Amino acid sequence: MNNPFQREIWNRLTQAPGAAGFEGPVRDIMREYISTYTSEIVYDNLGSIFGVMRGDENGPKIMVAGHMDEVGFMVSRISDKGFxxxxxxxxxxxxxxxxxxxxxxxxxxxxxxxxxxIPPHVLSDDQRNRPMDIRNMYIDIGVDSRAEVERLGIRPGQQIVPVCPLQEMANPDRIMSKAWDNRYGCSLAVELAKELHERPEHPNVVYVGATVQEELSGTRGAKTAAAMIDPDLFLALDASPASDIPGVREEGGKLGSGLLMRIYDPGYVMPVGLRELLISTCEEEKIPYQYYVAKGGTDAGVVQYHGKGVPSAVIGIPSRYIHSHASIIDKKDYEAAKRLLFSVIRKLDRATWESILPR
Incomplete structure (x- = not known):
């Protein structure tokens, strides 16, 4: 990987444990980086974090956010035998x-x-022919009693996360790791803070950071963060399922074909004016993009309802195998998303913001 800074933030963010509701280790990393670029950092009371990048105070207030949480688990019970x-x-x-x-x-x-x-040698015919219910699974840490588990400091309510190191694949543009959903958005938020610090002339005020608990029902951190910031416009940074694998209908994103332009999901329709701004920017700057109709939602579906309404969009990328232990992104898609994000932030002065509102 030819960008040491990018490799560093990708590795640190993806490998940090941060299941929904347990985002503290990821927030610590976000705070460390963002505080390098601004001394003005704000938090909501659930733990979302944002750095404030002040350009033109007369311009619109823009909220840009990934989400810190990954899909994970919580300890619920310890058996007498230590499972x-x-x-x-x-x-x-x-x-x-x-x-x-x-x-x-x-x-x-x-x-x-x-x-x-259970090894196949001892599975019954019935077990072979149906998937195991998650409620019947347990975690084995290699001990034989509840007392041994408790001596290790394990108790109900603690977070559990998947294991998968950051790894370049046979095609070095393809990077495998746990938690691309959504440490992609967290790392891109850090890169935007760095960009606005190094080139501080921008026609707006940007709150850039990440929310908590997006993976739980209600996309909870987005609600509280929007209440804190009261934005004029919101850009969510999120990874979505790629559809370029066997067994999946090719109706979504393909790795290496550009960023995802999410035009619809069950809780969201991209506002027409904002869609035209993003697409025209891609066309003018030859940024590759793919139209995307999603079956799941993002923080944009919640922030759009704040106050009198907040024009919201998702600058996304496709990722293979999200919501599993190992997921894969393509660096070219990440770079396309970064180019669009940086460009549209530079364009969004007050007149441009007002032009995208339905009037």
Whole structure:
């Protein structure tokens, strides 16, 4: 990877544990980077974090956010024999879990474990022909009693996260890791803060950072962050499922074909004026993009309802295998999203903002 700074932030952000509701380690990293570029940092009371980048105070107030949380788990019960039951945090399909490595963030540090899997030799015919229910899975940390588990500082209510290191693949543009959904958005937010620090002339005030608890129902941090910031316009930075793999209808994003222009999801329709601004910017600057109709939502679906309404859009990228242990992005898509984000922030003066409002 030829960009050491990018490699550093990608590795630190993706490898930090930060299941929904447990974003503290990711927030610490975000604060460390953002505080390098601005001394004005704000938080909501759930833990979302934003750096304030002040350009033209007469321009619109723009909120730009990834979300810090990844899909993960929570310790729910410890058996007498030391096996750990768990609650999912975010959307998991049971078939991606069996025999996968996890880490429990205990009071005494990181404890390694593996999700249960019955060997085929001892499966009944009935078990072979149906998927295992997540409620019947447990985590094995290699001990034999509840007392041993408790001595390791493990107790109900603690977070559990997948294990997958950051890794370049055979095509070096393809990068595999856990938590691209949504440490992609967190890293791009850091890069925007860096850009606005190094080139501070911009026609607006930008609140750039990340929300919490997007993966839980209600996209909770987006609500409280919008109440704190009271933005004029919102840009969500999020990763969405790629559709360029066998067995999936090719109706979404393909790795290496550009950023995702999300025009619709079940809770959101991209505002016409904002859509025209983003697409015209891509066309003028030859930034590759793909139209995307999504089945899931993002923080944009919540922020759009704040106050009298906030024009909102998603600057996204496709990622293979999100909501699993290992996901893959393409650096070219990330760079396309970064180019669009940087360009549109430079364009969004008050007149441009007013021009996209429905009047």
């Amino acid at each position: 750990i039951s768990f609650q999912t945090l975010g959307g998991w399909w049971g078939q991606v879990l069996l025999a996968q490595r996890v880490q429990i963030v205990s009071d005494k540090g990181i404890i390694e474990g593996v999700i249960s899997s």
